[in-house]
Amino acid sequence: MLHDYLTAHKKHFADHTELRAQVNTSKRVVLLAGNMVGNTQSQKSGISARMYRGGVYGFASGAEYSPDSVKNVLKAAAENVRFMDDNIRRGEPPLPKIKDAPGKVGLKKPIFDDIPQSVLIDYAKNLDAFIAKKYRNLSSRTVLADTLYMEKLLTVSDGADSHSFQPRAMVYVWLTTETSDGVPVELFKGFSHVGRFDEYFCDHAALESELDKLYENLMEKRDGVYANAGLKKCVLHPDLAGMLSHEAVGHTVEADLVLGGSVAAHNLGKQVASEKISMTDFAHTAFGKTCPLPVYVDDEGTPAEDAVLIENGYLRGFMHSRETARHFGVSPQGNARAFEFSDEPLIRMRNTVIHPGTDKFDDMIASVDDGYFLVKTGNGQADSTGEFMFSVDLGYEIKNGKLGKAIRETTISGVAFEMLKTVDMVSDDLAWEISGFCGKKQSMTTSMGGPALRCEMNIGGR
Amino acid sequence: MKTTSFVEIAQYALGALKKSGADKSSCIAKKTIRDEFNVEANAFTLMRTTFDNSLVLTAIVGGRRGVTAINKHDKASIDEAADACVALAKSSEPDDAFDIAELVENKVFIKPEITKDRDGLFARIREYLGQVRDEFPKIIIEGFSSTLTDAEEAYVNSNGVIFESRYDAYGFHSMFVAKDGEKGTSFNYDGASFLKPSTPFLDSGMHRTLLEEAVKSLDTRMVDEKFTGKVIVTPACTDMLWGTITDNFLGDRALIEGTSRWKDALGTQVADKKLTFRAAPLNEPHIITGSRWTNDGYITRDVDFIKDGVLKSFALGLYGAKKTGKPRADTSTYHCEVLPGDIALAEIIKSTERGILLNRFSGGSPGASGDISGVAKNSFLIENGAVTDALQETMISFNILDALKNISAISRERVTNGTTHLPWVCLDGITVSGK
Numbered sequence: 001m002l003h004d005y006l007t008a009h010k011k012h013f014a015d016h017t018e019l020r021a022q023v024n025t026s027k028r029v030v031l032l033a034g035n036m037v038g039n040t041q042s043q044k045s046g047i048s049a050r051m052y053r054g055g056v057y058g059f060a061s062g063a064e065y066s067p068d069s070v071k072n073v074l075k076a077a078a079e080n081v082r083f084m085d086d087n088i089r090r091g092e093p094p095l096p097k098i099k100d101a102p103g104k105v106g107l108k109k110p111i112f113d114d115i116p117q118s119v120l121i122d123y124a125k126n127l128d129a130f131i132a133k134k135y136r137n138l139s140s141r142t143v144l145a146d147t148l149y150m151e152k153l154l155t156v157s158d159g160a161d162s163h164s165f166q167p168r169a170m171v172y173v174w175l176t177t178e179t180s181d182g183v184p185v186e187l188f189k190g191f192s193h194v195g196r197f198d199e200y201f202c203d204h205a206a207l208e209s210e211l212d213k214l215y216e217n218l219m220e221k222r223d224g225v226y227a228n229a230g231l232k233k234c235v236l237h238p239d240l241a242g243m244l245s246h247e248a249v250g251h252t253v254e255a256d257l258v259l260g261g262s263v264a265a266h267n268l269g270k271q272v273a274s275e276k277i278s279m280t281d282f283a284h285t286a287f288g289k290t291c292p293l294p295v296y297v298d299d300e301g302t303p304a305e306d307a308v309l310i311e312n313g314y315l316r317g318f319m320h321s322r323e324t325a326r327h328f329g330v331s332p333q334g335n336a337r338a339f340e341f342s343d344e345p346l347i348r349m350r351n352t353v354i355h356p357g358t359d360k361f362d363d364m365i366a367s368v369d370d371g372y373f374l375v376k377t378g379n380g381q382a383d384s385t386g387e388f389m390f391s392v393d394l395g396y397e398i399k400n401g402k403l404g405k406a407i408r409e410t411t412i413s414g415v416a417f418e419m420l421k422t423v424d425m426v427s428d429d430l431a432w433e434i435s436g437f438c439g440k441k442q443s444m445t446t447s448m449g450g451p452a453l454r455c456e457m458n459i460g461g462r
Numbered sequence: 463m464k465t466t467s468f469v470e471i472a473q474y475a476l477g478a479l480k481k482s483g484a485d486k487s488s489c490i491a492k493k494t495i496r497d498e499f500n501v502e503a504n505a506f507t508l509m510r511t512t513f514d515n516s517l518v519l520t521a522i523v524g525g526r527r528g529v530t531a532i533n534k535h536d537k538a539s540i541d542e543a544a545d546a547c548v549a550l551a552k553s554s555e556p557d558d559a560f561d562i563a564e565l566v567e568n569k570v571f572i573k574p575e576i577t578k579d580r581d582g583l584f585a586r587i588r589e590y591l592g593q594v595r596d597e598f599p600k601i602i603i604e605g606f607s608s609t610l611t612d613a614e615e616a617y618v619n620s621n622g623v624i625f626e627s628r629y630d631a632y633g634f635h636s637m638f639v640a641k642d643g644e645k646g647t648s649f650n651y652d653g654a655s656f657l658k659p660s661t662p663f664l665d666s667g668m669h670r671t672l673l674e675e676a677v678k679s680l681d682t683r684m685v686d687e688k689f690t691g692k693v694i695v696t697p698a699c700t701d702m703l704w705g706t707i708t709d710n711f712l713g714d715r716a717l718i719e720g721t722s723r724w725k726d727a728l729g730t731q732v733a734d735k736k737l738t739f740r741a742a743p744l745n746e747p748h749i750i751t752g753s754r755w756t757n758d759g760y761i762t763r764d765v766d767f768i769k770d771g772v773l774k775s776f777a778l779g780l781y782g783a784k785k786t787g788k789p790r791a792d793t794s795t796y797h798c799e800v801l802p803g804d805i806a807l808a809e810i811i812k813s814t815e816r817g818i819l820l821n822r823f824s825g826g827s828p829g830a831s832g833d834i835s836g837v838a839k840n841s842f843l844i845e846n847g848a849v850t851d852a853l854q855e856t857m858i859s860f861n862i863l864d865a866l867k868n869i870s871a872i873s874r875e876r877v878t879n880g881t882t883h884l885p886w887v888c889l890d891g892i893t894v895s896g897k
Contacts, residue, residue, distance in 0.1 A: 032715060032718055032719060033718060033719050033720075035555075035557060035559075035718065035785065036527075036554055036555040036557065037714075037718070037781065038529075039527060039528050039529065039550055039551070039553075039554045040528075040529040040530065040531065040550075041528075041529075041530045041531070041546060041547075041550060042530065042531035042532070043531070043532050043533070044532075044533050045533065045534075046514070046533065050508075055505075056506055056507060056508065056509070057507060057508040057509075057510075058508070058509055058510070059508055059509070059510035059511070060510060060511045060512070060513075061510070061511075061512045061513065061514070062512075062513045062514075063513065063514050063515045063533045063534060064534075076511050076513075080509040080510065080511060081509075083509060084506060084508070084509045087584070088505075088506045090505065090506075116553075117528075117549070117550050117553055118553045121553055121554065125555070139719075139720060139721065140719035140720060140721055142719075176719065176721055176830065182723075183723075183831045184721045184723070184829065184830035184831055185829070185830075185831065186721075186829050186830060229688055229857065229859070229893070229895040230688075230895065256502055256503075256605075257604065259502065259503040260502060260503050260602055260603075260604030260605060260637075260639065260649075261503075261602040261604055261639040261641045261646050261649075262646075263646060266644045342512045342514060344508060344510060377826075378826050378827055379826055379827060381824045383648045383649060383824070383839070384604065384639050384646060384647075384648065384649045385646055385647065385648050387648060387837065387839075387855065389824040389825060389826075389836055389837045390826070391825065391826015391827065391836075392826070393826075393829075408831075408833065409826065409828075409829050409831070409833055409835075410835050410859075411825055411826050411835040411836045411837070411857065411859075413824075413836075413837045413855060413857060414855070415855070441605070441607075458855065458857065460835035460836070460857045460859050460895070
């Protein structure tokens with residue numbers, strides 16, 4: 001657990017200052033076709049200081065964490081902010097103070113002892129052996145077990161000091177088979193939880209039903225057909241809707257990207273989606289439950305609140321740092337986060353979801369005469385114009401209201417604010433997805449979610 | 463050979479690993495000081511300095527392997543990491559393919575001139591922002607960072623291999639859009655690495671062209687039908703072809719799993735004979751960021767993967783080579799080049815009846831089948847031998863293995879960004895579809 005060498009310096013802060021100590025610890029085991037090709041542990045720890053003066057920041061970080069190293073990092077950050085302010089002379093006033101901030105937000109989750117690597121090794125080996133034994137017709141398989149613990153201690157010149165601990169446990173499985181003419185076909189599934197690895201992954205048989213489904217989907221995909229390219233009526237699985245909320249909409253409403261020319265800049269207050277769409281970046285509690293990745297205070301010392309992005313189809317707000325909140329004349333809501341000790345806080349999403357609607361999923365499928373049910377996405381990207389692209393690793397034809405053949409890998413694309421206007425059915429369920437990382441300059445843990453959506457989508461194919 | 467403190471740190475770690483019970487071991491010790499300037503929305507926002515250490519330990523015990531990584535160099539932290547590393551190895555599975563490099567030749571790689579010219583770099587950034595403001599008033603630099611990296615590094619292993627390096631390097635990465643009122647373009651990005659900050663950023667690689675094309679992309683056109691045509695892949699669009707080839711068909715994972723569709727193709731024609739694709743980490747001055755040794759402990763070399771269309775080498779590391787029985791590559795796939803063709807880019811465009819000039823590809827990571835589909839970004843339509851309109855929402859789909867056999871031309875011109883050295887490559891038979 002991090003010792004507090006930071007608070008003692010608070011009384012000396014002249015400019016707006018954030019002083020952060022952080023430890024990221026990860027363990028990883030990888031079995032590739034039964035071979036243990038990865039068996040690693042890593043730990044990155046250190047401190048950073050960031051200071052604001054006249055519209056520019058100075059930042060410094062160091063790998064040592066001791067009373068002396070805190071002084072050295074503060075000194076280096078002060079030199080950098082002086083260099084920038086002297087040379088750039090933007091002349092901006094100091095950042096507004098955070099009003100009514102709590103003194104210090106303590107740990108919401110106790111820091112627990114790390115588990116031995118053998119727990120991951122045993123789990124991965126048993127899971128791999130289980131897959132090898134049960135599922136025939138695989139040409140290869142990969143099992144990855146992974147943990148990431150992130151502990152942060154933050155002292156700020158104003159706002160909330162905090163001590164946080166975020167543990168994440170993940171298992172990923174890739175299955176590969178071949179078509180009759182030898183073409184490899186793959187499918188992947190990630191399982192992720194917030195907590196200690198062995199709280200969730202103690203018995204590999206607990207994943208059996210999900211793995212059965214993954215294998216079944218793979219066999220269907222092996223015999224799949226290529227999608228017909230063009231604009232199609234589609235039902236998006238909740239997992240894919242979650243990716244849509246993050247990539248296609250979420251990034252365009254991050255205020256740093258708004259200032260950088262995002263399409264959202266001209267759409268605040270305007271209708272950007274069907275009235276069935278509402279979307280929020282939740283801080284720590286959504287629909288009465290704790291979010292998968294709760295954030296109580298961000299790395300600028302801002303107490304976290306929900307950021308309402310779209311309400312009944314209208315764009316209501318952006319996500320902010322303290323600096324962009326001042327620019328837009330609003331209050332910051334705790335979106336500035338950093339991944340490693342040596343990273344500066346950037347505007348990041350936390351728990352971003354499209355709200356559930358009232359439609360039944362089965363009715364949504366039954367309502368499509370000729371289209372696609374798009375289930376899994378491997379990755380996705382968004383653009384400042386709102387254009388997005390997702391790879392689709394698993395999908396099915398819908399013919400006359402019934403699911404048909406699986407489709408081979410393809411890509412969907414569109415313009416977020418146009419596509420969202422075509423949404424005419426929203427399912428009454430909600431699925432969270434927390435197994436991935438967002439990559440905006442730095443990596444970051446984020447969670448995303450949504451219901452199933454019926455919409456029109458541009459689909460690639462042959 | 464005179465050793466640096468980093469060799470001493472690494473050798474201390476080897477001693478700790480041996481004391482903990484390692485049969486074989488290796489260590490990489492590195493210290494990096496980096497200055498970085500950030501720009502957002504055309505304005506300076508931040509300067510940062512990071513002081514970081516890294517130490518990567520590998521232990522093999524009874525044919526079992528463990529790896530630990532920390533960012534500390536003090537003896538207590540190293541001792542603890544060595545114990546953890548050996549414990550990891552003991553809890554692992556034995557595999558005859560785990561090994562470390564044998565001693566061939568120890569070497570010191572020191573950049574002849576260490577300049578650490580932070581003020582020069584800062585001046586280049588100011589110059590760049592001024593040039594963009596004056597020459598491209600519709601461009602918004604959405605996000606920009608420029609770095610000066612000063613690094614010292616050592617690799618040692620228990621077979622007696624010792625490598626040392628010392629270098630400084632400069633670089634920038636710029637993400638930009640064009641904006642005119644409410645009209646805006648897709649973002650694009652570009653960057654380059656340098657030995658010294660002696661060249662204006664705007665003059666590096668394709669940077670000026672990409673900014674010009676961003677402004678031209680304020681007005682776009684939708685392809686309203688599906689057609690099969692040519693796609694000219696520019697040097698700016700690196701990953702779609704070259705990254706996919708190395709990851710999916712040449713690397714350790716694809717060959718160990720047996721999913722590489724080229725697993726039995728060594729010595730056979732896998733691409734049009736115009737194509738020579740190679741790893742070139744030593745190819746200075748075009749490629750200046752190439753690593754001088756591999757993480758396995760071998761001195762890197764330039765390697766032809768595909769020569770005149772024939773598959774000459776895989777990109778296997780030590781483990782992958784031992785596992786598959788195929789030769790090691792001892793190179794860096796990240797630093798690659800494609801040899802030039804014998805035709806000018808202008809001629810390639812002139813001979814294209816209908817196709818696309820592809821600057822950026824936004825698509826899913828292609829699977830082992832080689833099927834690729836995605837959106838053509840920051841790209842232009844070619845009609846009747848001329849580049850015409852910027853494209854909007856246009857998808858392309860093809861199989862990369864088929865496309866490599868269908869290269870209709872490779873340009874005489876090439877572009878370098880310090881990491882790659884690439885020409886324009888024209889692929890035929892690509893499916894293009896609009897909305």
